[in-house]
Amino acid sequence: MRKAAMMLATGLTALTGSIDVNAKVTAPKGATIFRLDGHGFTYALGVDDKGYLQPLYWGAPLGPNDPLVPGDPAQLKAPGELSGFDPAGSVTPQEYPGQGEGLVSEPGIKTVFADGNRDLVLKYRAHRVEGDTLVVELADIRRPLTVTLRYTIDPDSGVIGRSASVHNGDTKPVRVDQIASAVFTLPVGDDYRLHYLTGRHAAEWTQKQVPVTPALTVLESRRGSTGHGNNPWFAIGRERVTSEDAGPVWYGALAWSGSFRISVGQDNLGRVRIAGGYNSYDFAWTLKPGETLDTPVFYAGYSDGGMGGASRAFHDFQMRKIIPDGVKAKLRPVLYNSWEATAFDVTEAGQAALAEKAAKIGVERFVVDDGWFGARNSDRAGLGDWTVNRTKFPNGLKPLIDKVKSLGMDFGLWVEPEMVNADSDLYRAHPDWVLAYPDRPRTEGRNQLVLNLARIDVRDHLLGVLDTLVSENDIAFLKWDYNRNWTEAGWAGVPVEDQQRVYVDYVRNLYHILAELRRRHPRLEIEACSGGGGRIDLGILEYSDQVWTSDNTDPADRLMIQDGFTQAYAPAVMMAWVTDSPNWANTRVTSLDYRFLSSMQGGLGIGANLDHWQDADFATAAKWVAAYKTIRSTVQRGRLYRIDPPVGEDATSATMSVAQDGRQGVLFQMLHSSMWRDNPAANRPQGLDPARIYRVSVLGGGALPAGVPIHASGAYWMQKGLRAPLKGDYVGIAFVFDAIT
The missing domain is CATH 3.20.20.70 (Aldolase class I)
Incomplete structure (x- = not known):
């Protein structure tokens, strides 16, 4: 799962009723339905009766025999025309659409052929399963241009990596004007909220939230590098359902250090579409005959543990799979x-x-x-x-x-x-x-x-x-x-x-x-x-x-x-x-x-x-x-818990880091400024082992605040909390929880 997909070998075999199965990627017998299952999530896609590759599901884990489509799974249907203003091509959900056949939402890829044709319709051609990787090949309905989608899965974190490769099999060049690493789809809904990070030099990492609507939200850099303005990361939760500690979160980040573009919005039927890859601004790539262009990897995951659960899962993935030497x-x-x-x-x-x-x-x-x-x-x-x-x-x-x-x-x-x-x-x-x-x-x-x-x-x-x-x-x-x-x-x-x-x-x-x-x-x-x-x-x-x-x-x-x-x-x-x-x-x-x-x-x-x-x-x-x-x-x-996130209007903040084995925790409590005779509530640590007994001490030495016991169970600390009144401006304290049993 480490780098953009390289040029894929030819000779993919079409599905003919066989079964390719391992612990993570499944193609059930008798249907072109593909599933990726990992820790806490299921991701599914399938081929409909007209040959389109459709997104079917991305979210909390499903049972191995749960139906992904109504009725016979071998009969996944492509929708017909909704109206004269909504032809079939504009309402068919596509896992990776070409810019053609009336598409009005964000395409996966937009091309111009040598004769000026700009219509690109991609349909399923073949697939293969390689351990924890699913490879699906799409092809244009007329021209010898193929797009190969690659899905890798990290079963421990629930993070998948998606990328695409476009190959020109023609004798004439083809210009690629826009290409995404992936297009993701969420079901129809009006309560989705997009979280993203923005800022400028010396004011980076400012958190923003906006509703997901038909008005497209675009996170991008046109600067040649990632840029301070928008980071290539997103998270989507549901209003009044998703919090720091609970609720569904879909998240992702593009593994690319140059100009990028991530768009988020509802399509004409209200489905949420997320597309990300190279920024099309000032970009063009003329594919010579026989040439392939690979995209970066777009990593994405799902968590039902709120924003905190999503970030901890993503941190774990990065530490094991991205940073040099991983766990070592x-x-x-x-x-x-x-x-x-x-x-x-x-x-x-x-x-x-x-x-x-x-x-x-x-x-x-x-x-x-x-x-x-x-x-x-x-x-x-x-x-x-x-x-x-x-x-x-x-x-x-x-x-x-x-x-x-x-x-x-x-x-x-x-x-x-x-x-x-x-x-x-x-x-x-x-x-x-x-x-x-x-x-x-x-x-x-x-x-x-x-x-x-x-x-x-x-x-x-x-x-x-x-x-x-x-x-x-x-x-x-x-x-x-x-x-x-x-x-x-x-x-x-x-x-x-x-x-x-x-x-x-x-x-x-x-x-x-x-x-x-x-x-x-x-x-x-x-x-x-x-x-x-x-x-x-x-x-x-x-x-x-x-x-x-x-x-x-x-x-x-x-x-x-x-x-x-x-x-x-x-x-x-x-x-x-x-x-x-x-x-x-x-x-x-x-x-x-x-x-x-x-x-x-x-x-x-x-x-x-x-x-x-x-x-x-x-x-x-x-x-x-x-x-x-x-x-x-x-x-x-360790695992990071945002106990009391720092925000501009709050005087206090607190974070908690807990070792992977649960034997140590560190609670940082910080005070911006006190007012009147502030009487702050106790902070409740998270992530400790409820059954262990922990000794608490003040980092750097010093006496514990009055009423704080030296020893107590993880359950005690997490339920009763720890109260440390701080006075003054810009002061802090850190508590260390060391397991003694």
């Missing part, structure tokens, strides 16, 4: 990043002094940020020249790396390989290597241009310089940044009909570089960053050990940012830093204790200027770093 992945080390301390003023002596201070508080990874390479003294020069600045590091990086390692830490570097400054040796040598149109302006963002990774020579150059950098230095970690979006997406030097492939080939080559770099350096870890959360998705997560959630490190804002992030993505990859106060984003003043308690709810990092800290600050930080290491596994790899 290392826990995220506590890192220090030098940016806020030094910015571009990087020197060997200055970084060595910071490393000594970082080691003193228990940091495990020291990362030198921007300014170590080329003529890099500001953001106006040097990008693209990935060689060590010998003025700043006269003997290269080795002396600093040796120093860092002698202090018990490993060493990391910041890089931004996809970008180039006009003032750089690389640009002076290769001005043709950037995204640009001939004789048009080259718009800069942050004083930089975007290299055209769709070019093989650019791809190979970047791989070469990064491979050399890592090979010649003992580098354990790269913070891979990407600090602007596309403007002029031109690709001169290839035929005009192929230039709009740039949106796909760029991202494919980015994945190639990351995959090959990891293959050559198996111990290298990578953080995906794009001005914070501007390129976080299941595509980039396959090559990234962690992600930089947001440039906004204000601890109060971060509680809401982190709450939004974890709706879609696992805390196992979410980095959160303790930085300086007042915070750069909003000048808010907060205590060091509060900043640590906010950041400890993900992978802990420190980005403050240690040169400004006093002895008391180092003592406080050392205490919290040591405490964090005792709960790190639970926070990063």
Whole structure:
């Protein structure tokens, strides 16, 4: 289930009354009905009497013999004309429709044939079952164009992966103007609500809800990358039925790091349709004779445990199937990043002094940020020249790396390989290597241009310089940044009909570089960053050990940012830093204790200027770093419960992380500000084992609040709760539940 479907072999055999069965994918005898069954869900589709592939069911698990169609399952009917305004082609539910035969809802694929024909009608041709994978081939009714749908299933989480491949079997080219990875269908209903994540730089992961109506809601990026504006994730619940803890939720995320489009709306009969894949904006792909175009994978799942149950299932899937090394992945080390301390003023002596201070508080990874390479003294020069600045590091990086390692830490570097400054040796040598149109302006963002990774020579150059950098230095970690979006997406030097492939080939080559770099350096870890959360998705997560959630490190804002992030993505990859106060984003003043308690709810990092800290600050930080290491596994790899989500109008919030084996839980209670003489209700932990006895303690030391017992059962804590009145502004406390039986 890891990557877009590759070109499929020919020779699929049509169903002839046989049976293909394993524990997950079933094709019952005597009917072209297909089922995918996993933990807590059933997904079904079938071929009707006219050859259309119809969606039949997606939701809570059904019995193995439950009927999916009325009457004889071998007689699934295609509907007829509803009216002169609603011909059969517009009302037939299709699993993956072509743009033709009167279709008025979102198509799976839209094409233009060489003779100008734009009608595409796809019908079932063949299928096969390969273990946990169902492959179904559709074909146009006249032309030699086929679409192969691929369904993979993770039975443990209830997540399926869908993708599509279109193949041109003609002797003439076919232009693909729009192609989705998948189209999903939910039954008729007027009470569906769409949940999605939106925002902007330093204000990512804002949660929104809207009704699902015939007015199409489109989540998209036209930026060349995932973008801060909309994330390629959705969740759909039912009004007054779905809550945080209960009710049906259908959810999904596109594994793609480029421009994308996900549309959600009701069709002309009120069925909910969700389509997602490459963004059709400025996109076209001319399929040459014999050529195949593959889509990314669209992962989707169902939960009857509300939004919380959906996110925990998706987190589990990501930790096992998406992130590098899966369940064997290392826990995220506590890192220090030098940016806020030094910015571009990087020197060997200055970084060595910071490393000594970082080691003193228990940091495990020291990362030198921007300014170590080329003529890099500001953001106006040097990008693209990935060689060590010998003025700043006269003997290269080795002396600093040796120093860092002698202090018990490993060493990391910041890089931004996809970008180039006009003032750089690389640009002076290769001005043709950037995204640009001939004789048009080259718009800069942050004083930089975007290299055209769709070019093989650019791809190979970047791989070469990064491979050399890592090979010649003992580098354990790269913070891979990407600090602007596309403007002029031109690709001169290839035929005009192929230039709009740039949106796909760029991202494919980015994945190639990351995959090959990891293959050559198996111990290298990578953080995906794009001005914070501007390129976080299941595509980039396959090559990234962690992600930089947001440039906004204000601890109060971060509680809401982190709450939004974890709706879609696992805390196992979410980095959160303790930085300086007042915070750069909003000048808010907060205590060091509060900043640590906010950041400890993900992978802990420190980005403050240690040169400004006093002895008391180092003592406080050392205490919290040591405490964090005792709960790190639970926070990063456990199950997350949103006890009291942070929202703007509420003063308090609380989250609970519980280890997979149930032997430890951590409850974070945070107070934004108290009013009058606030008397907050008890927080009720979730996810503990009711039969176990847990000892509760305050993380970092300190006395329990009055009336809180030291020992009690999981049932006690979850039913009676734990009340910890907090007073003041921006304060917090964390409770640790350790099983003693």
